[in-house]
Amino acid sequence: MVSAQVIYDRNDVLVVRARDVVAKAHRPGRAVGPEFARRVEIAASLPELFNAPLGPPLDVEGRTVTLERYGTPVDPFDPPWEDAGRLLAALHAVPVPADTPSFGRPTRVARAVSRLGDGEAADAVRRAFTGLPAWVRGDAPVPGVKDERLLHGDFHLGQLVRAGEGGTWRFIDVEDIGRGDPVWDLARLAALFAVGILAPDAWGRFLRAYRIAGGVAVPPDEGSEWTVLDMPSRALVVQIAATSLRLAAEQDRDLAPEETGLVGACVRIAELPALP
Amino acid sequence: MHCPKCHGFMRTYNRSGVQIEQCDNCRGVFLDYGELEALGRMESGYHAAPPPAPGWGHHGGHHGHHGHHGGLFHALFTT
Numbered sequence A: 001m002v003s004a005q006v007i008y009d010r011n012d013v014l015v016v017r018a019r020d021v022v023a024k025a026h027r028p029g030r031a032v033g034p035e036f037a038r039r040v041e042i043a044a045s046l047p048e049l050f051n052a053p054l055g056p057p058l059d060v061e062g063r064t065v066t067l068e069r070y071g072t073p074v075d076p077f078d079p080p081w082e083d084a085g086r087l088l089a090a091l092h093a094v095p096v097p098a099d100t101p102s103f104g105r106p107t108r109v110a111r112a113v114s115r116l117g118d119g120e121a122a123d124a125v126r127r128a129f130t131g132l133p134a135w136v137r138g139d140a141p142v143p144g145v146k147d148e149r150l151l152h153g154d155f156h157l158g159q160l161v162r163a164g165e166g167g168t169w170r171f172i173d174v175e176d177i178g179r180g181d182p183v184w185d186l187a188r189l190a191a192l193f194a195v196g197i198l199a200p201d202a203w204g205r206f207l208r209a210y211r212i213a214g215g216v217a218v219p220p221d222e223g224s225e226w227t228v229l230d231m232p233s234r235a236l237v238v239q240i241a242a243t244s245l246r247l248a249a250e251q252d253r254d255l256a257p258e259e260t261g262l263v264g265a266c267v268r269i270a271e272l273p274a275l276p
Numbered sequence B: 001m002h003c004p005k006c007h008g009f010m011r012t013y014n015r016s017g018v019q020i021e022q023c024d025n026c027r028g029v030f031l032d033y034g035e036l037e038a039l040g041r042m043e044s045g046y047h048a049a050p051p052p053a054p055g056w057g058h059h060g061g062h063h064g065h066h067g068h069h070g071g072l073f074h075a076l077f078t079t
Helices: A033-044 A081-093 A107-114 A120-130 A184-194 A200-212 A226-250 A257-271 B035-046
Strands: A004-010 A013-018 A021-025 A058-060 A063-069 A149-151 A160-162 A169-171 A178-180 B010-015 B018-023
Touching: A081 A149, A081 A160, A081 A169, A081 A184, A081 A200, A107 A120, A107 A226, A120 A226, A120 A257, A184 A200, A184 A226, A226 A257, B018 B035
Parallel strands: none
Antiparallel strands: A004 A013, A013 A021, A021 A063, A058 A063, A149 A178, A160 A169, B010 B018
């Protein structure tokens, strides 16, 4: 008998660890079909970048389950900013494998906004959302991308693990792997820096390492990054604000100062001309 | 110019006001005379020059502090 330990149980996702193996029960309805199977294959073909599922996805009582080797998560007090930048740069340099599903649009933005309740803060988030490009909102077809790359699709620091203490960092979570504009992989960190949650030093270390490693999502000259990060980071500010407001409402609590700051950013975004 | 290591094409970039050449192929970097020293000088001034932020962003100090993680730090770690 091997004892198992629950390491994640939220949003209809369950992750259980037994010794060196982790089993993930994906959200019902997610991670199904040939596209997900192809994403698993792509990750497995890039072992230097992904801590990929061990073998193809399993169907357990109608739910998709994947197994992977356990990896040590990021220490919140000492995130590997440079490694994160280098790993993303390496991912974005991989020749896009055949039959890579399209990243499409960042669907979580519209989903988070659709779950907003009433109130002044929620209205501000909705106004900022209205100023995002129609294709991001889901109201127009996704435009073509000039230089399509392989992207993680849902990058944040919870998506990095390493094998043991001295091991190198790898991505986990293959659900959103796709081909598209790699700038979306930088959008969450950019948004959190812009609203004052991610320290300038941390953002600078991450972005600098990404550039030095040849990362193609931003133009190479320092300071030029906002020409491409402006729109995706506005979208992520809207998404994170909408998610935070919903959580605060569910927990029946006032907004934390950082959350009020996010709503303030939405107010300022809403005052800007809408993006094409 | 071409990379002395792999003969790839070298592109000129500007890093903190210093011109450097980087190979498009192997990503190796070539520095002219004095440029390494210039980068070293930049490094000492680096912490004084924070990266730029968009106009709609937060102005003033950031919310988090060393050793303290504020209410939205989790947004760095979750979807």
